[in-house]
Amino acid sequence: MRGIDLREMTELFAPPETFFDTTWLAEPDQLEALRDARLRAELRRASANPFHARRWARAGFDPASVRTAADLPAAPLYDVAAVRASIEAHPPFGEHQNFLLDGSTGARVYFSDGTTGRTRPTVNVPWDAEMYGVLTGRALWLAGLRPGDLVLNSWTYGTHAAAPFADAGARWVGCVQITASSGAVTPTVKQVELMRDYPVRSVLTFGTHLLNLAEAAAGMGLDPVADFTLRAFPGPSAGLGPKISAAWGVEAYESYGFNEVSYLGIECPARGGLHIQEDAFVVEVVDLETGDPVPDGQLGKVVVTSLWRRGGATVRFDSGDLSRLLPRQRCACGSWLRKMDYFQGRADNMVKLRGTNVWPEAIGKYVAACQDSNGEYHVTAHGQDHREELTVRVESPCDPRRRDEVAAALAGELKTHLGLRINVAVVAVGELDPLTGGGAKKKRFTDERPGCGV
Amino acid sequence: MRGIDLREMTELFAPPETFFDTTWLAEPDQLEALRDARLRAELRRASANPFHARRWARAGFDPASVRTAADLPAAPLYDVAAVRASIEAHPPFGEHQNFLLDGSTGARVYFSDGTTGRTRPTVNVPWDAEMYGVLTGRALWLAGLRPGDLVLNSWTYGTHAAAPFADAGARWVGCVQITASSGAVTPTVKQVELMRDYPVRSVLTFGTHLLNLAEAAAGMGLDPVADFTLRAFPGPSAGLGPKISAAWGVEAYESYGFNEVSYLGIECPARGGLHIQEDAFVVEVVDLETGDPVPDGQLGKVVVTSLWRRGGATVRFDSGDLSRLLPRQRCACGSWLRKMDYFQGRADNMVKLRGTNVWPEAIGKYVAACQDSNGEYHVTAHGQDHREELTVRVESPCDPRRRDEVAAALAGELKTHLGLRINVAVVAVGELDPLTGGGAKKKRFTDERPGCGV
Numbered sequence: 001m002r003g004i005d006l007r008e009m010t011e012l013f014a015p016p017e018t019f020f021d022t023t024w025l026a027e028p029d030q031l032e033a034l035r036d037a038r039l040r041a042e043l044r045r046a047s048a049n050p051f052h053a054r055r056w057a058r059a060g061f062d063p064a065s066v067r068t069a070a071d072l073p074a075a076p077l078y079d080v081a082a083v084r085a086s087i088e089a090h091p092p093f094g095e096h097q098n099f100l101l102d103g104s105t106g107a108r109v110y111f112s113d114g115t116t117g118r119t120r121p122t123v124n125v126p127w128d129a130e131m132y133g134v135l136t137g138r139a140l141w142l143a144g145l146r147p148g149d150l151v152l153n154s155w156t157y158g159t160h161a162a163a164p165f166a167d168a169g170a171r172w173v174g175c176v177q178i179t180a181s182s183g184a185v186t187p188t189v190k191q192v193e194l195m196r197d198y199p200v201r202s203v204l205t206f207g208t209h210l211l212n213l214a215e216a217a218a219g220m221g222l223d224p225v226a227d228f229t230l231r232a233f234p235g236p237s238a239g240l241g242p243k244i245s246a247a248w249g250v251e252a253y254e255s256y257g258f259n260e261v262s263y264l265g266i267e268c269p270a271r272g273g274l275h276i277q278e279d280a281f282v283v284e285v286v287d288l289e290t291g292d293p294v295p296d297g298q299l300g301k302v303v304v305t306s307l308w309r310r311g312g313a314t315v316r317f318d319s320g321d322l323s324r325l326l327p328r329q330r331c332a333c334g335s336w337l338r339k340m341d342y343f344q345g346r347a348d349n350m351v352k353l354r355g356t357n358v359w360p361e362a363i364g365k366y367v368a369a370c371q372d373s374n375g376e377y378h379v380t381a382h383g384q385d386h387r388e389e390l391t392v393r394v395e396s397p398c399d400p401r402r403r404d405e406v407a408a409a410l411a412g413e414l415k416t417h418l419g420l421r422i423n424v425a426v427v428a429v430g431e432l433d434p435l436t437g438g439g440a441k442k443k444r445f446t447d448e449r450p451g452c453g454v
Numbered sequence: 455m456r457g458i459d460l461r462e463m464t465e466l467f468a469p470p471e472t473f474f475d476t477t478w479l480a481e482p483d484q485l486e487a488l489r490d491a492r493l494r495a496e497l498r499r500a501s502a503n504p505f506h507a508r509r510w511a512r513a514g515f516d517p518a519s520v521r522t523a524a525d526l527p528a529a530p531l532y533d534v535a536a537v538r539a540s541i542e543a544h545p546p547f548g549e550h551q552n553f554l555l556d557g558s559t560g561a562r563v564y565f566s567d568g569t570t571g572r573t574r575p576t577v578n579v580p581w582d583a584e585m586y587g588v589l590t591g592r593a594l595w596l597a598g599l600r601p602g603d604l605v606l607n608s609w610t611y612g613t614h615a616a617a618p619f620a621d622a623g624a625r626w627v628g629c630v631q632i633t634a635s636s637g638a639v640t641p642t643v644k645q646v647e648l649m650r651d652y653p654v655r656s657v658l659t660f661g662t663h664l665l666n667l668a669e670a671a672a673g674m675g676l677d678p679v680a681d682f683t684l685r686a687f688p689g690p691s692a693g694l695g696p697k698i699s700a701a702w703g704v705e706a707y708e709s710y711g712f713n714e715v716s717y718l719g720i721e722c723p724a725r726g727g728l729h730i731q732e733d734a735f736v737v738e739v740v741d742l743e744t745g746d747p748v749p750d751g752q753l754g755k756v757v758v759t760s761l762w763r764r765g766g767a768t769v770r771f772d773s774g775d776l777s778r779l780l781p782r783q784r785c786a787c788g789s790w791l792r793k794m795d796y797f798q799g800r801a802d803n804m805v806k807l808r809g810t811n812v813w814p815e816a817i818g819k820y821v822a823a824c825q826d827s828n829g830e831y832h833v834t835a836h837g838q839d840h841r842e843e844l845t846v847r848v849e850s851p852c853d854p855r856r857r858d859e860v861a862a863a864l865a866g867e868l869k870t871h872l873g874l875r876i877n878v879a880v881v882a883v884g885e886l887d888p889l890t891g892g893g894a895k896k897k898r899f900t901d902e903r904p905g906c907g908v
């Protein structure tokens with residue numbers, strides 16, 4: 001790799017093959033000392049970034065005042081709106097990325113959304129792009145992939161980041177890769193043929209595509225459990241893990257991350273949440289209204305500080321994603337790395353329905369558990385004042401005559417678990433694509449209430 | 455990069471930034487000494503590959519008998535049929551690739567064709583995959599790309615090799631990359647928006663897509679020459695270079711390579727053929743019937759021996775592609791690297807028409823030069839015995855009322871240059887996709903003569 005000292009990188013951030021024998025098993029005081037030292041260094045580095053320097057000066061925050069992660073909440077939060085404003089003021093990449101097309105070698109630019117309109121670029125200098133591979137590779141290793149394992153990368157190679165991250169991750173594990181890209185490039189049936197004809201150990205893609213592949217395999221007269229050589233599915237299965245495991249007869253693992261940070265939370269076989277890669281991230285959870293840190297176990301917005309970048313700096317980025325931190329304790333897997341809960345939805349998707357806060361993604365969890373659904377759903381808020389309603393549309397391959405029955409059962413589940421009456425409509429498979437956008441990162445919510453236009 | 459000594463690689467094979475100050479300008483005796491030493495070493499290495507060892511023993515060829523490239527024709531040729539047989543006998547990768555899923559790190563598997571049926575896998579161990587980047591990167595540098603230049607990679611990321619090769623090549627130059635993939639993933643209009651909104655210096659893709667992009671830009675009210683920041687288009691423009699240059703106002707360069715070898719021939723601004731990367735390849739041209747080397751300047755099949763692989767070995771692979779070698783002489787660009795002619799067609803597409811040999815690709819050259827055509831064509835051979843005919847269908851955006859006139863003019867050109875009467879039919883843009891297959895590597899010829907089924 002041109003322009004990167006890989007020896008330095010792998011000494012600072014253990015690659016998958018050594019990570020699980022070292023940092024993964026470190027004692028809490030070691031982990032915290034490492035994290036805090038890196039945090040101090042990163043705050044010094046970020047002081048040179050005009051975007052952060054100006055915001056910090058305005059907020060009266062002195063980066064030298066931070067000794068440990070506990071001091072970090074003195075720094076101001078920033079969110080995607082601030083990133084957009086930075087890009088607007090300093091096109092095309094924004095001052096926060098502090099990046100010039102000046103002969104710097106081999107950066108990569110990804111976009112927040114690959115299909116429509118003006119999108120938000122994220123620049124990764126070569127060090128950062130490789131680090132995505134190291135951090136993603138750990139998730140793949142944890143799920144069970146090993147050097148020499150053949151993997152099919154079925155993320156869509158386009159302007160967004162998932163496919164190249166999976167690609168670099170598999171490379172850092174030492175997997176042998178076949179690139180498939182989306183079904184628009186390599187038809188689903190052809191992907192199943194590759195899985196059948198080569199000893200493929202995993203398919204790197206999103207959850208619903210794994211279910212589509214199982215359905216396609218069955219349609220080709222193949223038995224998804226018996227006729228393949230799979231080992232595990234790591235990646236964002238978005239609550240579809242149990243369905244995927246049942247369909248393919250192998251484990252599916254969750255992870256959490258996004259474009260700007262790579263995989264910060266990774267799931268181990270002991271389950272029960274996502275281990276935070278604490279050598280590379282500080283994760284906080286803050287109150288939705290006040291922005292103040294909330295106690296362990298309480299739901300709030302995930303705030304991320306990355307400790308590994310060499311290009312732009314990410315210090316207290318308010319992701320707008322919902323989750324909770326769990327107290328540090330030794331996991332059954334042996335690791336002391338703190339866990340966070342699985343992705344619980346988007347803060348900005350919150351609906352106050354008849355006085356109760358609801359997140360569409362919480363509904364999605366029960367859709368995923370419904371045996372008759374393929375897990376695809378879309379939630380709409382409508383009505384107004386005291387007549388507000390939520391309607392969830394759910395895809396199901398069931399006989400159309402059974403749709404009312406399936407809808408009633410799911411509505412009952414939602415009433416039991418969320419304590420709310422939510423309308424359920426069952427539709428055919430594929431029917432929600434126009435609402436969700438079809439691709440990997442789906443839109444799950446539309447607010448049709450007056451004054452809540454998209 | 456895991457498992458590769460990049461220092462060793464860049465000392466053996468200069469990366470783009472140093473190549474043009476070193477090997478590119480070396481004297482003939484230096485070049486030939488380097489090439490011959492590498493050839494001897496590669497033959498020793500390939501002796502351990504059972505596919506080659508057995509073929510050589512059968513042919514009575516002793517690899518130790520080769521001192522220089524002039525001795526190489528003692529070794530037997532092999533072609534894609536032998537590769538297929540090797541895969542058939544030793545699935546899934548074939549004995550010729552001598553590759554096991556045994557914990558070897560991070561290989562990549564590409565396929566000869568990404569869309570239909572059982573396809574031919576090519577395995578690249580990590581060294582080989584990186585070398586594709588070095589060799590491709592030289593082509594990009596030669597065309598004018600430099601570190602920090604922003605490029606849009608619009609090759610299709612699927613099971614074939616073009617997109618990842620361009621990706622690795624741009625990385626070795628130090629370009630900043632945006633991945634677009636094909637129009638099926640990132641719509642053409644969106645690609646034009648990226649070219650407009652970011653200071654894109656080049657689009658890495660095939661020739662007709664560059665023309666499509668220019669048309670889309672014009673359709674959006676943009677001026678392809680004035681409204682963009684392009685520097686040059688390197689890559690397989692398949693004879694469309696002049697059209698592309700006219701449409702975008704920047705140079706387009708040819709290159710030659712294929713899945714198994716990367717770019718072996720690269721075009722310099724002095725034009726007049728493709729410089730062979732002689733530190734990495736031995737290129738021969740052989741008679742279509744006898745397989746014997748032909749004199750410089752004479753048309754024949756391109757035979758390739760690669761000098762840089764660490765996985766499978768390529769020794770005297772008969773590509774089935776037509777070209778000619780040019781005598782070594784110093785080019786106006788300063789390089790002594792031998793040149794070969796541009797790709798002249800496929801040997802197996804040869805048609806004997808009324809006693810004269812014709813290659814459909816030779817017809818394509820005149821289609822590309824036709825002002826009224828977009829360069830897309832498809833040739834059919836039909837009839838039998840003394841009534842054999844060739845018909846070329848040509849896409850044109852012209853007014854349908856002008857089609858007969860355009861057809862007559864092109865038929866006249868073909869008669870003048872090839873000395874043959876060839877039927878020309880002008881059709882609408884896009885109409886040939888079902889015949890050519892649409893994608894990057896198009897099918898240009900169908901033989902409908904009795905007994906010549908596909």
